[in-house]
Amino acid sequence: MPGVLVTGASVAGPALAYWLGRGGWEVTVVERFDRLRDTGQNIDIRGAGREVIRRMGLEDEVKAAGTGETGTEFVDEDGRCVAYLPKGHDDSGGLTAEVEILRGDLARLLYRRTAHCSRYVFGDEITGLVERSKEVDVHFAGGARESFDLVVVAEGMTSRTRRLIFPDAAPRYLGLCLAYTTVPRIAADTDRWRWYHPGGGRAVMLRPDPHGTMRAALSFLSGAPGPADLPPADQARLLRRLFQDAGWETPRVLDAIDASPFYFEAVGQIRLASWSRGRVALVGDAAYCASPLSGMGTTLALTGAYILAGELLTAADHRTAFARYEALMRPYAHNAQRLVPGFPRIAHPRSRLGVRTLRAALRLATSPPVREAVHRASALFPRHPAERIDLPHYPEPR
Incomplete structure (x- = not known):
């Protein structure tokens, strides 16, 4: 059976390992951190990503590990509600999706589902790739050298391994920085995603988690x-x-x-002309990061892993599989990367007038008459970006 090296043990990597391992491939997953990273902020799973979780038989476990977030509340400086949107009640709707889970909790579920059929190597990373006619020689930071039929990079937006293949690839910066941390939960906290705009191009957010703490974020232009x-x-x-x-x-x-500890990032996207070179391919954020602003990162990772694995398991060769994977995923990723015009600036007003204007717009948009009108007209609007793909059905492995 073919042997594949997958780099990155977050979401896309283990998801790819699941489908390829299920198809009988020999899968090795290498992660540069010395253990599974069980930290991270809220992520949502929508549309096609939700269907992938369903096909993995993980939907009930993912729901059980959810954050318990009940909706999104915009608040003023005294914590009073300015506007409120309840969570979605289908595969794609709502600022708070029906399925919300911490990144680390999802990574743990995916790892447990794949550890028996994949070899995980923690605390190491790729430092060199040499492609031969029928394999790729891989050099690791720890000194080891191994050969694989294929290599798939399932890392983040700033992927180090991607630089070995696409040295000129660079994120497209969106003009926003984000800092994430965890704070102790107090009696005044709620199960809503609370979002505060103090002006000055800033925002402050608190979100519930299932571990007795709150996830916090500071963002600024x-x-x-x-x-x-x-x-x-x-x-x-x-x-x-x-x-x-x-x-x-x-x-x-x-x-x-x-x-x-806290995590700090400059928000950006990855847009590449190609997602593969020779026997090496990219999946997830390393290939088509849509940024946290899209709400589509996890959905893209799960969907891309599923399609890439399905094409590898059914195509005549890796070149055909990579081409088919890109043809199916590229329009989907493109739609996910199309942000609301003016975002993130409109969500980070600088002046007091800007804050007042934003709050007035939020009150209007979340008022019952407007919400009802939007609901009635929803059939006239294009599908949510998370749903704009016809997810293939691949043959069950023998």
């Missing part, structure tokens, strides 16, 4: 992605300077950033 390259101590000082007067629950979030 930035003309350059440079803050993401600063040392963590400098990032923490920058956040405290930018958010010191923001109000609401911001001091609590800043205290958590000072006291515990």
